[in-house]
Amino acid sequence: MPGWTEVAQAANRLALASSPAELHGSLCGWLAAGGADVADWPAQVMVDSALSTPVAGDALDRLRRASVEQLRDPDFGFQMLLPEDAAVSVRAMELFAWCRAFLGGFGLALGQATLSEEAQEALSDLANLGGAQLDEGEQDDDEEALAEIEEYLRMAVLLLHADCVLGSQQRQRLH
Template identity: 70%
Template sequence: MSETELPVWAEVAAAADRLELASSPAELHGALCGWLSAGGADAAGWLALVMADPALPAPQPGDALDRLRGTSAAQLGDPEFGFQLLLPEDGKPIDRAAALFAWCRAFLGGFGLALDGKPMSEEGQEALRDLANLGAAQIDEADDGSDEEALAEIEEYLRMAVLLLHADCALGMQHRQRLH
């Protein structure tokens, strides 16, 4: 597995189960990406920071949760825009949509924990509002799940919105600090 390839859903789910976390892989990844995008520390003990629970242990070096952190940080900083969302690979589109909405809600939580009053551009504020709208979306249980194309478009938009927020808050802050 390369440094730019996320661990698979089942690996992250198993690691979360071992730590008795009540979060899905999508929620863990969303919260981590929100934290990193707002300028939160890329630290080995990320789980305690992102989950706001100091009792959580740091993931073991090389395990799925440690690789999730390392790969997510690398993808967010990738100049080729290689950032990917951790969503279930197979299953019904309705399940992927539910995971995507949960990812957005968790992203907002992680982002809020790390933002700490940092200034944001108008584009960043708009992207954050869009993520909030996606996080508030509900699944239509009557939907037959045939709209995979729309889900793929939302996922692509979400990738770009996250990269914009990361550039605005995390990278912008680093660039501003270098100027001083």
């Protein structure tokens, strides 16, 4: 998966007004709900047909391909694109932005699917985190809490993908 800076530079070249976390969140939400794996994904997930398609092999194209692979990985290799060398408070704010963007992409692609009770709970948790804010008094040293939230979100995203995409594929094979 391309790194934060590389995705930010590619987004700037296409004049996308989103952080790498927001772009990845939107893309993952779109894919987890069953949205098409297409080269022009920024136009799809941002609902703007005027947006350019990323060049094959550039950071945004590699981000799409890596995200698709990670969501399908049977060993649960999915990772969110968040800044690595930043303060905990900055990473937490980007995590919240990732969640908000995920919800947008997920809502665009979901259609009329019925979610399991577990998937509905995971989606609710994503919404709660998307609306979260840091308290002014919070310290930048709560690394462990952030890691636990990231791990929970990874599993929530994989659950939603399994419910919306893998579940329907299994049902289609049975018929």
